[in-house]
Amino acid sequence: MASDTFEKVVSLAKRRGFVYPSSDIYGGFAGFWDYGPLGVEFKNNIKRQWWADMVYAREDVVGLDAAIIMNPQVWEASGHTKAFTDPLVECKICHKRFKADQDEDVKEHEKTHAGKGSWTAPKVFNLLTEVYLGATEPKQKAYLRGEITQGVFVNFANVTSSTRIKVPFGIAQIGKAFRNEVTPGNFTFRSREFEQMELEYFIKPDEKEGKKVFGEWKKARMAWYVGLGIDKKKLRFREHEPEKRAHYARFAEDIEYEAPFGWSEFEGIHHRGDFDLGNHKITYKDEETGEEFTPWVIETSGGVDRAALFFLLDAYHEDGKRIVLKLHPRLAPYKVAVFPLLANKPDLVKKAREIFQTLTANGLMAAWDARGNIGKRYFSQDEIGTPWCVTVDFQSLEDGAVTVRERDSAKQTRVKIEELSSYFSKELS
Ligand code: GAP
Numbered sequence: 001m002a003s004d005t006f007e008k009v010v011s012l013a014k015r016r017g018f019v020y021p022s023s024d025i026y027g028g029f030a031g032f033w034d035y036g037p038l039g040v041e042f043k044n045n046i047k048r049q050w051w052a053d054m055v056y057a058r059e060d061v062v063g064l065d066a067a068i069i070m071n072p073q074v075w076e077a078s079g080h081t082k083a084f085t086d087p088l089v090e091c092k093i094c095h096k097r098f099k100a101d102q103d104e105d106v107k108e109h110e111k112t113h114a115g116k117g118s119w120t121a122p123k124v125f126n127l128l129t130e131v132y133l134g135a136t137e138p139k140q141k142a143y144l145r146g147e148i149t150q151g152v153f154v155n156f157a158n159v160t161s162s163t164r165i166k167v168p169f170g171i172a173q174i175g176k177a178f179r180n181e182v183t184p185g186n187f188t189f190r191s192r193e194f195e196q197m198e199l200e201y202f203i204k205p206d207e208k209e210g211k212k213v214f215g216e217w218k219k220a221r222m223a224w225y226v227g228l229g230i231d232k233k234k235l236r237f238r239e240h241e242p243e244k245r246a247h248y249a250r251f252a253e254d255i256e257y258e259a260p261f262g263w264s265e266f267e268g269i270h271h272r273g274d275f276d277l278g279n280h281k282i283t284y285k286d287e288e289t290g291e292e293f294t295p296w297v298i299e300t301s302g303g304v305d306r307a308a309l310f311f312l313l314d315a316y317h318e319d320g321k322r323i324v325l326k327l328h329p330r331l332a333p334y335k336v337a338v339f340p341l342l343a344n345k346p347d348l349v350k351k352a353r354e355i356f357q358t359l360t361a362n363g364l365m366a367a368w369d370a371r372g373n374i375g376k377r378y379f380s381q382d383e384i385g386t387p388w389c390v391t392v393d394f395q396s397l398e399d400g401a402v403t404v405r406e407r408d409s410a411k412q413t414r415v416k417i418e419e420l421s422s423y424f425s426k427e428l429s
Helices: 005-015 037-056 073-077 103-111 150-154 156-162 207-227 275-279 304-315 346-361 374-383 394-399 417-427
Strands: 019-021 032-033 062-063 087-092 098-099 123-126 131-132 138-145 169-178 193-203 235-239 251-259 262-273 296-303 316-319 320-325 336-340 367-369 389-391 402-408 413-415
Touching: 005 019, 005 304, 005 316, 005 320, 005 394, 032 037, 037 062, 037 169, 037 193, 098 103, 103 138, 150 156, 150 193, 150 275, 150 374, 169 367, 193 207, 193 304, 207 235, 207 251, 207 262, 207 296, 235 262, 251 296, 251 304, 262 304, 275 296, 296 304, 304 316, 320 374, 336 346, 346 367, 346 389, 346 394, 346 417, 374 389, 389 417, 394 402, 402 417, 413 417
Parallel strands: 062 169, 336 367, 336 389
Antiparallel strands: 019 032, 087 098, 087 123, 131 138, 169 193, 193 296, 235 251, 251 262, 262 296, 316 320, 389 402, 402 413
């Protein structure tokens, strides 16, 4: 990846409406980001695809959408009020702060001071974000959830008693999490407000079963990213050293992406054992066998914002004069763009409008563009990753066919107008 790709992607993200700094007119707010008209479509497509593959495609997984703010006792029991911390060190020379456990960043920074590091002793900060509720003093202290996960654990009994699901099974959830990060940075990579997409998979407490299920999910999650087009060579697993594991994890591995700022965590696969259900004093009874136990949990925890960032970085290509976002068609904000060859020919515009309306009525997110010349319109759609452009020309009025131009190859094909919807549905399936 070229050294300036990161800056180019950040700039494209703002220029084309993917991601804006939060509260931009007031100078932004560190660690917070807003998703623009294209960003919200892109992020929704990532989440929709995740939900389709993790919930709809599996009989053993159900979904949940828990509240962001929970009874603060949840965070006492889960260990987060004590152990959800980051050790921070400050450079005594320039006062920049770093996470003490990010050895590479620390070493990299020392290079800016001729290799001589002078650091404060690590100081521990809790990452939970406090909120105060109620109108009268003293207000009730609560927390914005630091991981979406606890909402699943505290609903474990509700889910098993209100559905027919039985161990082994999973509960999937997508939602916002908040961390009082002291060093937010690298664009959306480390934010204070972000979204997670997680699966908590409950199994019988058994070492062999735990290893097997952990391995299966590890493989499935890596295959998910590769299947959606991320370059295999830029992905790897990294096992957490015991001293760097989260307080709840018996074992953990990350899926990492080789970002322009170094190999970085994409998603964590965690063996949480009975840490959480045990702390919340939740057990499970198998109604058939009468067996009662505290299930173990294998977790896959991905960041939606990190997925969006890495998909963007990986998709960014320069091809001669054009910039192409080679996003997987299912993730691309617009699936298709429709153009009349000339904007001042009412017959062409009318036909193109009809096609645009039919495609959108069939559930395809379509863009309309009648400005400038056709080459500029293609370039503009390439830059936002639109996989196909449809052009209505004079011949279309005669033969009922249009030109479909494919983004990555720029190859053009004639397709009958009445076959367009099924043509795109086939390509997207
Ligand atoms: N429930 C387990 C859990 O939260 P984690 O490794 O702390 O595990 C999981 O977080 C994922 O959430 C990470 O792999 C990352 O994708 C995302 N994530 C965590 N902190 C983040 C932050 N500050 N900004 C953006 N994404 C973050």
